[in-house]
Amino acid sequence: MSTEVNILTGVRPTGNLTIANYLGAVKPLLELQEKGEKPFLFVADLHAITDYEPHEVKKYIKELVADYLALGINPEKTTIYVQSAIKAEVMTLSIYLARLTTVAELLRVPTIKDKIKKGQKPESANALLFFYPVLMASDILIQKSKKIPVGEDQVAHLEVAKMLAERFNKKYGNFFTLPKVHQVKSLRILSLKGDSKMSKSLPEGAIFLTDTPAEAEKKLNKAQTAMDKQMTPSLESLVLIAKGLNSTEAEQKQIDEIIVQHKSGQQVMGQFKKLVIAIVKRFLQDFQAKRAEIVKNKKNIDSILENGAKVAIENARATLFEVEKHLYR
Ligand code: AMP
Numbered sequence: 052m053s054t055e056v057n058i059l060t061g062v063r064p065t066g067n068l069t070i071a072n073y074l075g076a077v078k079p080l081l082e083l084q085e086k087g088e089k090p091f092l093f094v095a096d097l098h099a100i101t102d103y104e105p106h107e108v109k110k111y112i113k114e115l116v117a118d119y120l121a122l123g124i125n126p127e128k129t130t131i132y133v134q135s136a137i138k139a140e141v142m143t144l145s146i147y148l149a150r151l152t153t154v155a156e157l158l159r160v161p162t163i164k165d166k167i168k169k170g171q172k173p174e175s176a177n178a179l180l181f182f183y184p185v186l187m188a189s190d191i192l193i194q195k196s197k198k199i200p201v202g203e204d205q206v207a208h209l210e211v212a213k214m215l216a217e218r219f220n221k222k223y224g225n226f227f228t229l230p231k232v233h234q235v236k237s238l239r240i241l242s243l244k245g246d247s248k249m250s251k252s253l254p255e256g257a258i259f260l261t262d263t264p265a266e267a268e269k270k271l272n273k274a275q276t277a278m279d280k281q282m283t284p285s286l287e288s289l290v291l292i293a294k295g296l297n298s299t300e301a302e303q304k305q306i307d308e309i310i311v312q313h314k315s316g317q318q319v320m321g322q323f324k325k326l327v328i329a330i331v332k333r334f335l336q337d338f339q340a341k342r343a344e345i346v347k348n349k350k351n352i353d354s355i356l357e358n359g360a361k362v363a364i365e366n367a368r369a370t371l372f373e374v375e376k377h378l379y380r
Contacts, residue, residue: 053369055228058088059196061095061134061187064111065103068118069257070331071240071249074295077122079200079235084128091194091363092124094133097141098186101179113352118260120352121342132359134190140367145182145189147374151218152185152211160184161207188212191230193367198233206232223377241288243274249288260339264332271328276320280313293327296334302326 060080068077083090094115099108112133124131134141157163163181167173171180179186184207191199191212199209209232216227240249242256249257258267277283293306305326312319345351 053195053366053373056089056091056194056196056366058083058090058198058200058233059093059191059194060090060200061093061098061190062115062119063095063099064108064115065099066111066251067259067261068115069249069251069259070292070296070334071257073122073260074240074291075202075238077119077124078295080129081123083200083233084123084125087128089128089130091130091132091196092119093131093190093363095190097134097138098183101177101183113349113356116352116356117342117345120345120355121338126355126359130359130362131355132363133356136356136360137193137363137367140364140371141186141189141193144193144371144374145186147378148188148192148215148219149182149185151215151222156211157181157184160211162204184208184211185215188215192216192227193370194363195228195366195370196230197228198231200233200235202235203237219374219377226373226377238291239288240291241285243270243285245275246284258331258335260335260342262335264335267331267335268328271324271331274324276324277313279318280316282310282314286313289323289327293330296330297337298330302330 060076062076080090080092094112096108096112099111116131119131120126158181163183166176166180187208188211191209192215199205199212201209209230213229213231216229220227241247242249242253243258244253244256247253247256251257251259255270258270262270274289275283275285276289277286290306290310294303298306306323309319309323309326313323
């Protein structure tokens, strides 16, 4: 019998993580893990080959797992597996799901429309881009997942998953629980350079978890803050960074005090930056030390992924078996 997974989340192994990835994606998952939600976390290597060469993606899988472990993901509380470990099951289900949607519906998925608007041409974009929502629906439904923590950009994809589950249930009998968006507090960390999002595609404005503390300090020294009394999005973003990166209660109080002083016109931005720099450097040092310990024993990562794959495969096979019973009855 397949079982329903409470929370499922995927992450693409496409490069080094930034502190915005940690704050926006990893920290909310840690909270769910600590609440005892038993989340499933999969490394979405098949999704990543939409934009990257398979051999490049493969290189990043274990790196990403090491990052997540060093950031606090605990394999005893969170099931971690690689998407391609269940590729036969996930691809088979995606075929059954694809026939429940139409070409026109997929072309209307906002993320695809948006990419096409931004310059990806249907003539040159590979067809995996088009298939992405169906594959994502399969990732979710193969584990009979109930809640998916997604940012706004992924809500439309989740709607496709829900629609496909509904159509399946209607046509072949009730089987899937409809997956729901698990609202995570929406968080937007800005680039240190100004008002676009912090992103690995703009490296000068981003702090990577692999940056040395000295590199991070250099970037933060140049970061935008605000003129006296003003509260700008850049400053707010630095406050989120300083408060979110494991600062102590005393430091958090200090940040609040500095902001009050700033709003009253005092010149405290220098003091504020010093504090942010100290917090970020300490965070990076702690992370990098933990990660170094983890990668010393690569076998450990292998066995974590093997254990996760066992759990994921067992459930995926059971789901597929039951799906086929409905389809071919
Ligand atoms: P990406 O690596 O850009 O695909 O981002 C992966 C996830 O990290 C996103 O879905 C967000 O949850 C989180 N994330 C990335 N960039 C930011 C940002 N600037 N602010 C907040 N969260 C972010």
